[in-house]
Amino acid sequence: MAATTKKDPQYMSFLDHLEELRWHLIRATTAVLIxxxxxxxxxxxxxxxxxxxxxxxxxxxxxxxxxxxKTMGLDESLCFKELPFSVQSRKVSGQFSVHIWTSITAGFIMAFPYILYEFWKFIAPAMYDNEKKSSKGFIIICSFLFFLGVLFGYYIITPLSINFLGGYQVSKEVLNEFDIDSYIALVRASVIACGLIFELPVIMFFLTKIGLVTPEFLRKYRKFALVIVLILSAIITPPDIASQVIVAIPVLVLYEISIFISKAVIKKQRKIS
Structure with a gap:
């Protein structure tokens, strides 16, 4: 009955809000499972x-x-005929476990728009009408940025990481035979991390709305943001400068977009007041 009975948010107790949150989480989890x-x-x-x-x-x-x-006249120096490594499973339940957890990860990615929808339904009753209007398109924008980040992680970060680490050897005596858990963890980390990092403009939008961030603050600490971006790039990419720069560029672009968004939010708030 608790899931179907709708109460006025203004008269809901703390436990009522927890109950409401529980059902939103249940529906989001069900979507991921499906x-x-x-x-x-x-x-x-x-x-x-x-x-x-x-x-x-x-x-x-x-x-x-x-x-x-070939276009740059470098012959076939960037062409890959074969990646010198193999993937294996060294545990009895290794492949089955990987199948389960990879399916859950894929389910989370596919259900991401619905997860956002449930999150939005939970916080929307506490917002004013003008805030709801200004946040219109939240689900579409967040989903677009997330999937854009996922594609960037899959088509850029993942192959660069696999190519570098898969071909790296300290000695010809050591063969690269990766465990399937390690291989998939690399793919998963690259894809999910980039998907979440690409949500930066949306995060800055809400931080500006609640007064924790201003355009001046973002401009002032741009240098520190650059350092943080490079650290994040080093974490989710192989340890070569080219890959880190490739990751850092779109994140820095997103940071500059965030400054523009923060400025627009502040300007709109001043007009209303």
Missing amino acids: TGIIAFIAKEFIFDVLIFGPKKPDFPTYKGLCNLS
Whole structure:
């Protein structure tokens, strides 16, 4: 009955709000489980096409680098014929566990817009009408930025990381035979991290709305933000400067966009007041 009985938010107690939050979380989790089941059934596509796609020489990113190399007159220096490593499972339940957790991760990515929708439904009753209007398109913008980050992580960060780390050797005596858990953790971290990092403009929008951030603050600490961006880039990319720069550039662009958004929010607040 608690899930179907709708109360006025102004007269809801703390426990009522917790109950409301619980049902939003249950519905969001159910959405992740449903999409996760779909991903579990689509095992061949999820693993053979998506997960192990960056391991294959014909991956679109490698083709693009190869064409760029030829265009710049570098022969085939950026062309990859074979990545010198293999993926193996060394645990009895290794492949089954990986199948389960990868399906849940895929379910989270696919259900992300609905998760945002449930989050929005929970906080919307506490907002004024003008705040709801100014936040119109929240789900669409957040979902777009998240999926844009996921694509960036999958097509840029993941292949760069796999190519660098997969071909790195301290000695020819040591073969690169990665455990499937380690390989998928790299793909998962690259994709999810980039998806969340690309939400930076939205985060700055809400921080500005509640008065924690101003355009002046963002401009003043731009240098510190650059250092933080480079640290984040170093965490989610292989340890080479080129990859870190590739990640840092879009994040810095997002930071500058955040300054513009923060300025627009402040300007609108001053007009209203």
